[in-house]
Every structure is written in C-alpha cells, then in structure tokens.
Amino acid sequence: MIxxxxxxxxxxxxxxxxxxxxxxxxxxxxxxxxxxxxxxEYLGRGKREGQTKDNEVKVNVNYxxxxxxxxxxxxxxxxxxxxxxxxxxxxAFFSSNPQEVSVKKGKVVAHEWEKVGDTKIDISPVIDAYDxxxxxxxxxxxxxxxxxxxxxxxxxxxxDDENPIPKSAVFMPQCCxxxxxxxxxxxxxxxxxxxxxxxxxxxKYYAVTxxxxxxxxxxxxxxxxxxxxxxxxxxxxxxxxxxxxNYDNDxxxxxxxxxxxxxxxxxxxxxxxxxxxKRKFIDAILAxxxxxxxxxxxxxxxxxxxxxxxxxxxxxxxxxxxxDEASVKILGDDLVRDIHKMSFTVDMSDEAFSGNITGxxxxxKFMPMSYLAKTKILNMDEGLKKRFELYNNWLVxxxxxxxxxxxxxxxxxxxxxxxNLKDLVxxxxxxxxxxxxxTLLSLLPFVKDPVEMAKTMEAKNKEKQKQYxxxxxxxxxxxxxxEGEETETHEEDLDE
Numbered sequence: 001m002i003x004x005x006x007x008x009x010x011x012x013x014x015x016x017x018x019x020x021x022x023x024x025x026x027x028x029x030x031x032x033x034x035x036x037x038x039x040x041e042y043l044g045r046g047k048r049e050g051q052t053k054d055n056e057v058k059v060n061v062n063y064x065x066x067x068x069x070x071x072x073x074x075x076x077x078x079x080x081x082x083x084x085x086x087x088x089x090x091x092a093f094f095s096s097n098p099q100e101v102s103v104k105k106g107k108v109v110a111h112e113w114e115k116v117g118d119t120k121i122d123i124s125p126v127i128d129a130y131d132x133x134x135x136x137x138x139x140x141x142x143x144x145x146x147x148x149x150x151x152x153x154x155x156x157x158x159x160d161d162e163n164p165i166p167k168s169a170v171f172m173p174q175c176c177x178x179x180x181x182x183x184x185x186x187x188x189x190x191x192x193x194x195x196x197x198x199x200x201x202x203x204k205y206y207a208v209t210x211x212x213x214x215x216x217x218x219x220x221x222x223x224x225x226x227x228x229x230x231x232x233x234x235x236x237x238x239x240x241x242x243x244x245x246n247y248d249n250d251x252x253x254x255x256x257x258x259x260x261x262x263x264x265x266x267x268x269x270x271x272x273x274x275x276x277x278k279r280k281f282i283d284a285i286l287a288x289x290x291x292x293x294x295x296x297x298x299x300x301x302x303x304x305x306x307x308x309x310x311x312x313x314x315x316x317x318x319x320x321x322x323x324d325e326a327s328v329k330i331l332g333d334d335l336v337r338d339i340h341k342m343s344f345t346v347d348m349s350d351e352a353f354s355g356n357i358t359g360x361x362x363x364x365k366f367m368p369m370s371y372l373a374k375t376k377i378l379n380m381d382e383g384l385k386k387r388f389e390l391y392n393n394w395l396v397x398x399x400x401x402x403x404x405x406x407x408x409x410x411x412x413x414x415x416x417x418x419x420n421l422k423d424l425v426x427x428x429x430x431x432x433x434x435x436x437x438x439t440l441l442s443l444l445p446f447v448k449d450p451v452e453m454a455k456t457m458e459a460k461n462k463e464k465q466k467q468y469x470x471x472x473x474x475x476x477x478x479x480x481x482x483e484g485e486e487t488e489t490h491e492e493d494l495d496e
Contacts, residue, residue, distance in 0.1 A: 068147035078414035191244035290314035
C-alpha cells in the first residue's frame with residue numbers, strides 16, 4: 001500500500017522516529033482490513049461450503065478467483081520480452097488479432113522487431129539476472145496481486161550468492177508500505193516491510209525492515225502499544241534510489257474483483273438455495289388422509305417401501321414446495337452476465353462461442369477485455385522499466401555493464417487473443433493485387449517476418465516461371481514468336 005506523509009515529519013530517513021512508525025501502522029490498519037477481505041473473496045472463503053444442521057446447503061461459486069486468473073493469463077500468459085533495438089517502428093494494434101504489443105508515446109501499439117545489428121544495446125547482464133531467477137514468475141505474481149488488491153509493490157535486492165545478482169520479491173500489500181511525500185510528484189521517501197511476530201516465550205513484537213535510497217535497516221519493537229523501535233546497523237544496497245517499484249491496477253487502485261464480489265455472493269446464494277430446495281424436495285413430508293398408519297406398518301413403509309390395508313377413500317401424498325426452475329435459471333444467467341460485464345471479461349460459456357463467429361464479432365466480444373488489458377499494460381510497462389533501471393544501476397556500480405536509459409528499451413507483452421483465421425485469409429485473398437505482399441502477409445498472425453516471407457514467395461514464383469519456360473525446350477516460345485513477327489515485317493519492307 002502507499003501512504004503519503006509530510007516530508008518535514010521525516011527529516012532524516014536514516015533515523016525514523018517512533019511517532020512516524022506509530023502513525024504509519026495506525027494509518028494502515030483500515031486498509032489492511034479491506035485487503036484481507038478481498039483476499040478472502042479471492043480464496044473463496046467468504047462463504048462456508050458444506051451442509052448445515054438445518055439441512056441447508058452452502059456453496060461458493062468463486063467467480064473472483066476465475067476473473068483474476070483469466071485476466072492475468074490474457075496479457076501475461078506469455079513471458080514479457082525486452083527489445084533493446086534503437087530503431088523502432090509502429091503500426092496500429094488490431095484488437096481482433098493476437099499480437100506482441102508495447103507502449104510507445106503513451107499508447108499500446110503492435111510491436112515490430114527490427115534486425116539492424118549494430119544498433120543493438122547490450123542489456124544481456126540484466127536479462128541474465130532475469131533468467132536466473134525466472135522473472136516471469138515474479139511478473140505473474142504481480143499480475144495476480146493487481147487483480148486481487150489493485151496495488152502491489154516489488155522489492156529489488158542483492159542475492160546472498162557468492163557472486164550476488166540483483167533479484168526481485170513481491171509482497172502482499174498488507175505487509176508493506178511505500179511511504180511517499182505529499183507533494184505533487186509524490187516522491188518515494190522509504191519503503192518498509194513489517195510483520196507481527198512471536199517469540200518462543202509467546203511475546204509478540206513488530207519486525208520492520210526499512211529501505212531508503214541508500215541503505216537497508218532493520219527495526220524492532222517489543223511494545224505494541226507505544227511502538228518503541230530500536231534499529232540495527234544499516235547496510236548499503238547500491239540501487240541508487242529507494243529499491244521499490246509500485247504497480248497500480250488503474251488510476252483508482254481498484255482490484256478486478258471489487259465490483260463483482262457482491263454479484264458473486266448473490267450467485268452463490270442463488271445456487272445454495274436451489275440445492276437446499278432440491279434436498280428438501282427429496283426429504284418431503286408424507287401426509288396421510290383418511291386413516292392412521294399402524295405401528296407395524298411403519299417398518300414396511302420406511303424399510304421395504306410398501307404399505308397395505310389402505311381404505312378405498314384414503315389418500316397419501318407428499319407436502320412439498322413447488323419452485324420454478326426456469327425462473328431460477330434466468331436469474332442465474334442474468335447474474336453471470338452482469339459478473340462478466342462488470343469485470344470486463346468474456347463469458348466463455350456463451351452459446352455464441354460454440355457456433356460460427358466472424359472475426360468482427362469476435363473482436364467486438366473481446367473489446368472490453370482488450371481495453372482492460374491495455375490499461376494494465378500501460379501501468380505495468382512503467383513499473384517494469386523502473387525495475388530495469390534499478391537493476392541497471394546496481395550492475396553499473398558493480399562494473400558489470402554500461403548505463404542504459406530505460407527509454408532505449410521496449411517492454412513487449414503478448415496479448416493471448418483468439419482470431420478468426422478464415423476471415424483473415426479471405427481478406428488477404430480479396431486484397432491480392434491491390435496491396436503489396438508484405439502488407440498482406442503482416443495481417444496473418446502466424447507469419448513472423450512478412451518482408452522475408454514476401455521475398456521468399458517472389459523467388460519461388462520466379463523459379464516456377466523459369467521451370468515453365470524451360471519445359472518448352474531450349475528456346476523461349478515467347479521470344480521465338482516475337483522474332484518471327486520482326487522477320488515478317490522486314491520481308492514486307494524488302495518487297496516494297
């Protein structure tokens with residue numbers, strides 16, 4: 001989480017007062033409660049599953065978990081890539097085609113990899129550090145926490161290896177605070193990770209680790225009421241600034257599940273009541289009219305399911321509650337539709353996906369999800385470039401690489417969106433002869449290098465033409481015909 005504070009309250013970030021710690025922890029308490037509630041919704045623990053003593057069934061249809069995972073897979077299903085090429089090109093981002101995209105000039109555009117060679121910038125030390133820790137797992141956790149909480153912080157630190165490398169760790173926002181000043185730019189003052197622990201003598205205490213722009217320092221307070229913190233010796237971290245990266249889900253720092261939590265609970269209540277009615281229907285009361293069941297007949301009724309000696313004017317029937325299954329299903333479908341609408345996700349159970357659907361219709365269905373992904377990519381791109389900058393600062397100070405500006409690289413995301421290949425092929429065929437081959441081939445998502453493919457196709461066509469002409473023998477029939485016409489013309493001139 002982020003908390004703003006007057007910079008005058010922390011004149012020396014290397015020696016933070018107890019009053020500041022107390023203020024921050026008290027300020028964080030209501031936010032921690034909200035974040036914990038969201039996490040319980042994600043885990044599906046908002047409602048108890050199982051059967052109650054009143055023969056009622058409680059189930060939880062966890063749409064919150066579904067939405068977080070499906071959105072994360074949509075734009076982070078493929079690992080993020082980095083393009084360090086100075087020569088960059090842009091083209092429009094087609095929302096109906098799966099493409100690799102990056103952020104340029106504040107907008108999401110389709111990314112094109114250029115093969116220029118000598119303009120490449122060496123960022124291999126940073127990429128090696130990413131690969132050694134499998135940075136895609138860190139990115140995936142960031143995407144997950146953004147969907148659950150709406151805001152998350154990443155810490156960069158040096159590993160404890162014999163040859164240390166910069167690494168990243170992501171924390172739940174309930175246990176960390178990024179402290180920023182209350183100026184217009186909200187500059188980072190320090191980052192703190194806090195945890196309430198317990199010693200073997202059952203004494204509780206707070207452990208706090210503070211990261212400033214220069215050092216890392218641990219604090220500890222055994223008194224949870226007055227917050228009297230003592231601090232240990234500081235260690236330099238060499239990242240050049242506060243080693244924390246902030247990621248926002250959107251401008252409001254609202255999660256993907258806050259708008260649908262109540263709808264998900266309503267749908268769970270509807271299904272719980274439906275299952276309870278089914279159970280009560282099975283256990284309905286048996287009513288007997290016109291006679292009394294003898295004691296010796298109860299055994300046959302409950303064990304053998306038979307009953308005899310019934311008077312002719314008697315009547316036996318179940319007392320049961322009649323419920324309208326059709327109305328329940330309509331209400332359930334409405335709730336599911338609203339859940340997908342409010343979460344900007346596509347309903348994969350929609351009947352339209354089971355039949356033929358045009359590329360335009362498919363693009364329209366995915367338009368809300370595409371908009372959601374673009375918003376997340378714009379915010380995450382800024383954080384990932386800040387991570388690169390911190391790693392680069394550390395590696396430069398260790399003389400491992402040269403300084404590289406974050407503006408010289410592109411962060412490339414892969415939008416995992418389906419496309420109607422038949423429609424795309426039909427478009428390419430219809431435009432044949434009106435648009436150049438490279439442009440047409442660029443419309444097909446499975447063609448990685450349209451220019452190279454166009455050259456290959458042109459070479460093959462020339463080869464086929466040559467083979468066709470060679471099949472007539474040694475001389476080209478077109479050339480012979482042309483020579484014949486010239487001969488006739490020359491003879492006519494001589495006659496004249």
